[in-house]
Amino acid sequence: MTNLPAGYRAAINWQSVPASVSELFSISAPGKVPVYHHNDQFVQKTSEHYRFNKDQLRGLLAYLFSASKGDALLVHGPFGAGKTSMIREVLGRLKWPTLMLSWSEKSDSFELIGRQGIQFGDTVFEYGPLALAAKLGLVLVINEIDRGRAGDLVALNDVLDGGNLVIKETGEVIEPHANFRVICTANSAGSGDLTGQYVGSVRRLDPAFLDRFAMIRVGYMEQSDELDLLMLQFPDYARKSSHFLTKLTSFAMETRSKAVDVAEPLSNPISTRALMRTLNLGRSMGLLRRIGESDFSVKEDLLPALDLSYLNRLSADEREAAVTVLDLNMG
Numbered sequence: 001m002t003n004l005p006a007g008y009r010a011a012i013n014w015q016s017v018p019a020s021v022s023e024l025f026s027i028s029a030p031g032k033v034p035v036y037h038h039n040d041q042f043v044q045k046t047s048e049h050y051r052f053n054k055d056q057l058r059g060l061l062a063y064l065f066s067a068s069k070g071d072a073l074l075v076h077g078p079f080g081a082g083k084t085s086m087i088r089e090v091l092g093r094l095k096w097p098t099l100m101l102s103w104s105e106k107s108d109s110f111e112l113i114g115r116q117g118i119q120f121g122d123t124v125f126e127y128g129p130l131a132l133a134a135k136l137g138l139v140l141v142i143n144e145i146d147r148g149r150a151g152d153l154v155a156l157n158d159v160l161d162g163g164n165l166v167i168k169e170t171g172e173v174i175e176p177h178a179n180f181r182v183i184c185t186a187n188s189a190g191s192g193d194l195t196g197q198y199v200g201s202v203r204r205l206d207p208a209f210l211d212r213f214a215m216i217r218v219g220y221m222e223q224s225d226e227l228d229l230l231m232l233q234f235p236d237y238a239r240k241s242s243h244f245l246t247k248l249t250s251f252a253m254e255t256r257s258k259a260v261d262v263a264e265p266l267s268n269p270i271s272t273r274a275l276m277r278t279l280n281l282g283r284s285m286g287l288l289r290r291i292g293e294s295d296f297s298v299k300e301d302l303l304p305a306l307d308l309s310y311l312n313r314l315s316a317d318e319r320e321a322a323v324t325v326l327d328l329n330m331g
């Protein structure tokens, strides 16, 4: 006996309507793409504030709509730069049913394919996300594949080779659906950590495994794009002082350029995620209220929120280097 998890339908409604890329993603680009019928249990939630990068979007759409059997996509880049959210925003807007999971040290191939369980005294096989996605035509998104043990992703190899997925426990042979896709994210392009930022957590991926992937790099945004994003997402700060947001993005840029320079003591840059967290925390810590006042002080008014969102994670030396960058940019 095999079991789909509760609430999962055995088939997806693949009806679609064409939509213009420029309207769907608020970006100037030609062409149309299909938007699927709303299969709500699998469709990712989107945010109207998301800002797409044209080249990254082009690569992702090319993979989704032209991948041949067995192709997979690796989206790699530094932490908090927007890898997972870009994938979620694109798939959510296309209403392409998706299963998303994170890979970790403890993950194994049973987690992907499925396992035998007992239900009302009967042995049943419960499909894992890989089996379900292959069967139903979903996009399987595996975040942080470089966090697991080498070899535990081998379950993917059969389908990445364009073959069928065989469920050993039941003998079922799943021929992947035409709409099945595999997208993985990682902090490195597979070569392991060359920067020292991810000590002990990022692993080298097998080159033969990597050869099965098309690749997109998602780096931190350009300063002008990041500023536009903050202005859009934090209209209260933007009204108060767009100059403050500009200086904050300059600070972020500098931490990032220092982090890639091995001669600099700062190896952890501030991510887009942490930047947004600073502003959210700052709102409840009095920062927003104090911006623009004549006695505004970086130390008194901004540091408490920045400590919580970013600086407290750094070593004493790194923190000092980051605060120097802050003083130079915000002072």
Ligand SMILES: Nc1ncnc2c1ncn2[C@@H]1O[C@H](COP(=O)(O)OP(=O)(O)OP(=O)(O)O)[C@@H](O)[C@H]1O
Binding pocket: 049, 050, 051, 052, 053, 077, 078, 079, 080, 081, 082, 083, 084, 085, 086, 185, 186, 187, 229, 272, 273, 276
């Ligand atoms: N282009 C963007 N538009 C809007 N928000 C963005 C953008 N890029 C990143 N963000 C925001 O930054 C945060 C971090 O993004 P996300 O989780 O996608 O990063 P990531 O690259 O997957 O990070 P990690 O490697 O840590 O998993 C999210 O809150 C996301 O909404």
Ligand SMILES: [Mg+2]
Binding pocket: 083, 084, 085, 143, 185
């Ligand atoms: Mg992510």
